[in-house]
Amino acid sequence: MTESTAARKPRRSAGSKAAGTTGTEASGNTGGKAAGNTGGKAGTGTKRTTRTTGTRTTRPTRTTRAAAKKGSETELVQLLTPEGERVEPTGKAAYAEYAEYVAGITPDELRGLYRDMVLTRRFDAEATALQRQGELGLWASLLGQEAAQIGSGRATREDDYVFPTYREHGVAWCRGVDPTNLLGMFRGVNHGGWDPNSNNFHLYTIVIGSQALHATGYAMGVAKDGADSGVIAYFGDGASSQGDVSEAFNFAAVYNAPVVFFCQNNQWAISEGNEKQTRVPLYQRAQGFGFPGVRVDGNDVLASLAVTRWALDRARRGEGPALIEAYTYRMGAHTTSDDPSRYRHDDERAAWEAKDPILRLRRHLESAHHADEGFFAELEAESETLGKRVREVVRAMPDPDRLALFENVYADGHALVDEERAQFAAYQASFAEAEGV
Ligand SMILES: Cc1ncc(C[n+]2csc(CCOP(=O)(O)OP(=O)(O)O)c2C)c(N)n1
Numbered sequence: 001m002t003e004s005t006a007a008r009k010p011r012r013s014a015g016s017k018a019a020g021t022t023g024t025e026a027s028g029n030t031g032g033k034a035a036g037n038t039g040g041k042a043g044t045g046t047k048r049t050t051r052t053t054g055t056r057t058t059r060p061t062r063t064t065r066a067a068a069k070k071g072s073e074t075e076l077v078q079l080l081t082p083e084g085e086r087v088e089p090t091g092k093a094a095y096a097e098y099a100e101y102v103a104g105i106t107p108d109e110l111r112g113l114y115r116d117m118v119l120t121r122r123f124d125a126e127a128t129a130l131q132r133q134g135e136l137g138l139w140a141s142l143l144g145q146e147a148a149q150i151g152s153g154r155a156t157r158e159d160d161y162v163f164p165t166y167r168e169h170g171v172a173w174c175r176g177v178d179p180t181n182l183l184g185m186f187r188g189v190n191h192g193g194w195d196p197n198s199n200n201f202h203l204y205t206i207v208i209g210s211q212a213l214h215a216t217g218y219a220m221g222v223a224k225d226g227a228d229s230g231v232i233a234y235f236g237d238g239a240s241s242q243g244d245v246s247e248a249f250n251f252a253a254v255y256n257a258p259v260v261f262f263c264q265n266n267q268w269a270i271s272e273g274n275e276k277q278t279r280v281p282l283y284q285r286a287q288g289f290g291f292p293g294v295r296v297d298g299n300d301v302l303a304s305l306a307v308t309r310w311a312l313d314r315a316r317r318g319e320g321p322a323l324i325e326a327y328t329y330r331m332g333a334h335t336t337s338d339d340p341s342r343y344r345h346d347d348e349r350a351a352w353e354a355k356d357p358i359l360r361l362r363r364h365l366e367s368a369h370h371a372d373e374g375f376f377a378e379l380e381a382e383s384e385t386l387g388k389r390v391r392e393v394v395r396a397m398p399d400p401d402r403l404a405l406f407e408n409v410y411a412d413g414h415a416l417v418d419e420e421r422a423q424f425a426a427y428q429a430s431f432a433e434a435e436g437v
């Protein structure tokens, strides 16, 4: 993995970009397209569980049940089954359009996607362990969401701009951000940890849904510049309930902004399930705003790559925004401060384990004889090396100067902040005095 230090500005270009030529060069492992497969279907709609809040039941009405049922018949774009089989064309024109973007993918590129997912999962496991050892204050695991993130991340071009939430470690990897840089904020030693313009990867955003607006504004600017870069905003199913996200959808639609809204529907917003977020499948929201929405199997890296390439490509051509709902599952806790056993059943997780994104690509690589034991052993060794490096770098991160807390609040300083800094400095000094130092 490489990390570029050069700023990646939006690229001006007269014509549209040819399909399938996207993908960052970080490990140069994706790209290319040819005619080919179409997606299969799956019956995964919004949950319709009846839940009670206080004395008031939130039972869906007949109409909302009908809408949800319609959603449950929704086709999921899937190009690789959980058993690792490539999905053959079924005559669905729209699916063929997505599948085109990965039909020519080479064994080398498939191994690259696998490597990305394995190393990202290993990094994530290491971070979770570091939090348990007291080295990080908090960690938000991406476990289970590797395919959605690596597929979409590898669909982005170097000059595209990415606006993540706080869980997009796999996308950061694809953008060439050194994973150890993701950990400073979670250790509490800095406010971000990387220069967003070095990799066109914005800082992690904790204020739920706000980055959808930032991305839309940025995309409107890209269009005004006459550039053909794409912008992608990541957010979760819970964020879809935020006003910011609806506002972003509308601005993006009416200004025809080149932005892709990538919603990872991991079924949970901390302890709130999908049925508290929406009465229709999330991807259908796009229709009301006037742009296309697609539900993709978020545990299928190929489908995630294909659909994101498709969406970015049409954005580059000036066809405006698209919503991708990556249907996936948060296998772990919301963060290390959360205990999911308090609100969800183990059998739900077990059902999703069978659809594991890494396992399905491994099955495919093995059955198609695209990878041998040597490849998997080498990757295991590379994972170990990455884990060790992450541990060493995190433990060596210096504590910041406590007064640095007051920096960067205002661009040009502020009298009140100066006063607070002085008070805090005096408070700190009082400890030394008390100890007679
Ligand atoms: C505006 C705002 N409201 C509430 C929160 C607290 N909060 C942090 S994460 C979260 C749930 C987000 O769920 P989702 O969008 O599905 O993303 P996920 O964590 O599942 O990836 C909430 C409510 C916040 N950070 N910002």
Ligand SMILES: [Mg+2]
Pocket: 236, 237, 238, 264, 265, 266, 267, 268, 269, 270
């Ligand atoms: Mg969620």
